[in-house]
Amino acid sequence: MNSANNDIIQSIPFDVDKIRAQFPILNIQVNNKPLVYLDNGASTQKPNSVIETTNFYYSNQYSNIHRGVHKLSQIGTDLYEKTRLNFQHFINATTPSEIIFTKGTTHGINTIAYTYGRKYLQKGDEILISGMEHHSNIVPWQIVCEIYGAILKVVPIEQNGTISLEKFKTLLSPKTKLVAMTYISNSLGTINPIKEIIDLSHQNGSHILVDAAQAIHHLPIDVQELDCDFLVFSGHKMYGPTGTGILYGKEALLDALPPFEGGGDMIKEVRFDKTTFNDLPFKFEAGTPNIAGIIGLNAALDFIKEIGLPQIMAHDKQLLDYCHQQLGEIDGIRFFGTSQEKAGVVSFLINEIHPYDIGVILDNLGIAIRTGHHCTQPVMDFYNIPGTCRASFGIYNTMEEIDVLTNGLKRAVKMLS
């Protein structure tokens, strides 16, 4: 984010109390203390609109979709397809066929890894990822590389938690079939220069998948402008229901891939001698999907759109700056991930205190952070640490909550030193 943009978004009004009032869970007490929820990188809480939309669907509109001529099936189908159109416009996909509903980011990556592998990967081909990937963007590639004899290459991370484009370029080779890269690191907060990475990948003749799990609710994403080949994210990190997600793919590429799972909506005709597959997007949506979840996800997207991404980005940046400033005053604190381009994730250790011990004390104070490797063990290995404490922000977090966190940490340090 450049400073001119920063100035503009800093001036946009943002009524956090109004937003908080829409999240019933923010009124609960945990261990007799008001909940301070700072684990949004793992999953976000749900606003009333998402809860009510899902409840209303189950209470008044429920049936299976794409199957019946009866009224309820038609209502469900319409609502489900409305979500697809909403996301098509949100990320500016060319057609609704490019929006595939999944169970989440992990499912989206696996869908591409297995089908891309079957179609394109041969012995000696290379897949290029970065050292800051979530396990979900490492393990599926390891599995398919093993199946097809391909090689997994890794762009190392730098000390400040970024990746060097120079090193990235040297690792691209004529054998690089596909690059799979996160837009925002979940354990470091780094915002990668994804447009440059996409362009360099294409100049090299490689396809690229973008893991947007931590980006979709933080940054505006226009898939046509980015020109990425595939992009995946989860619904539960963007204030939507669990078990939902989106896989975006360019239509021609998705068309060329074989289906992933078999059964249900993904078939056109089944004969014992030959089965034909449905058109996009249904080719990749086997079995009865998470209908209520996808319908609830539409409410989550409307909620985000109503607040506006510029406001969300500005709020995130304010929380991030304030958190760095406050926590920076704690003796012996070490931050991991100090990129200039950073989202609302603060990973840290204090002296030699184990992150788990800090997490337990904070939990006693009603403060939820995540401790451990955050499903990025190679990042922890790079820094030679067992894990970190991670505070990650959502649109309902406040400066006062950062103060509560800071005081909680000071207390934890006193108790554990």
Ligand code: C6P
């Ligand atoms: N990160 C975190 O605490 P799923 O579980 O499929 O919805 O998302 C997987 C995933 C993939 N990529 C990135 C960048 C992610 O952050 C995640 C989920 C959570 O950081 C849970 S481990």
